[in-house]
Amino acid sequence: MSASNITSTHPAVFLLVGIPGLEHLHIWISIPFCFAYTVALLGNCTLLFVIHSDTALHEPMYFFLAMLAAIDLVLSSTTLPKMLAIFWFRDREINFHACLVQMFFLHSFSIMESAVLLAMAFDRYVAICKPLHYTTVLTRQLITRIGMAIVGRALALVMPVPFLLKRFYYCRGQVIAHCYCEHMAVVRLACGDTRFNNIYGIAVAMFIVVLDLLFVTLSYIFILQAVLQLASQEARHKAFGTCVSHIGAILAFYTPVVISSVMHRVVRRAAPHVHILLAIFYLLFPPMLNPIIYGVKTKQIRDHVLSLFQRKGV
Numbered sequence: 001m002s003a004s005n006i007t008s009t010h011p012a013v014f015l016l017v018g019i020p021g022l023e024h025l026h027i028w029i030s031i032p033f034c035f036a037y038t039v040a041l042l043g044n045c046t047l048l049f050v051i052h053s054d055t056a057l058h059e060p061m062y063f064f065l066a067m068l069a070a071i072d073l074v075l076s077s078t079t080l081p082k083m084l085a086i087f088w089f090r091d092r093e094i095n096f097h098a099c100l101v102q103m104f105f106l107h108s109f110s111i112m113e114s115a116v117l118l119a120m121a122f123d124r125y126v127a128i129c130k131p132l133h134y135t136t137v138l139t140r141q142l143i144t145r146i147g148m149a150i151v152g153r154a155l156a157l158v159m160p161v162p163f164l165l166k167r168f169y170y171c172r173g174q175v176i177a178h179c180y181c182e183h184m185a186v187v188r189l190a191c192g193d194t195r196f197n198n199i200y201g202i203a204v205a206m207f208i209v210v211l212d213l214l215f216v217t218l219s220y221i222f223i224l225q226a227v228l229q230l231a232s233q234e235a236r237h238k239a240f241g242t243c244v245s246h247i248g249a250i251l252a253f254y255t256p257v258v259i260s261s262v263m264h265r266v267v268r269r270a271a272p273h274v275h276i277l278l279a280i281f282y283l284l285f286p287p288m289l290n291p292i293i294y295g296v297k298t299k300q301i302r303d304h305v306l307s308l309f310q311r312k313g314v
Helices: 003-008 023-053 060-089 098-129 130-139 139-157 161-164 181-186 195-226 231-266 272-297 299-313
Strands: 015-016 093-095
Touching: 015 098, 023 060, 023 272, 023 299, 060 098, 060 139, 060 272, 093 098, 098 130, 098 139, 098 161, 098 195, 098 231, 139 161, 139 195, 161 181, 161 195, 181 195, 181 272, 195 231, 231 272, 272 299
Parallel strands: none
Antiparallel strands: 015 093
């Protein structure tokens, strides 16, 4: 077989295993996953509706929150419907190109979510450290540019991945030992030199996590300094209160990433299903939890949601 044929050969479909070693528990595992997905859909749609319908919420903080809710909807919907189809109907087949599309949306929107959390940290920094300049700094024009930069960075980093995968010849079978088309799970089926894919995947992940977390941490260092300089304890408590929801969202997003990374490097002999469950937790947990955090801790959103229920009750 010539080199040109090898580089362009790929299977028509892949077979997604689900959770290796726990196939007999798929139905039971699907129950909390389905519940989490339902909460994520309802919660994020409610956030988007409330922010859109209430003109008092047309402020930078809530624009970023709307971006986060939209990203969470796409991120969870990219993987969960197919995952539930595997668990309920044993529908394991996924077209090769559909697999690449799923992978593209999964990784690009994960990068976007990290960037939005960084933008929200910048919003809190300006609101607390430069309150008099808040409206002049965070204009709609700047927010639009930040949104375009968030999308542009994600596309630039993830766009090469599908093209890199299409050039491989897949001689190690069609079975992906995962619930969805994750980059490295597909690379393991490819023949040839995959070192660049391995290095590129790790470099992008490290670049995003380290860079974004670094700037988020710096923002909160400046915020902490500004808050501690406030005269009254009530003012300090109020300033910290505006950051609680954002800190909760950061912990919900990055904690599973850190745990999964540590597990891969420290507990190398852990069963494959442990790593896959952590990966699914990373996809499900933030989209489910973010609307709850902001709904409970943000008074404007909480009051609007309660007023909606009161109207229906009447």
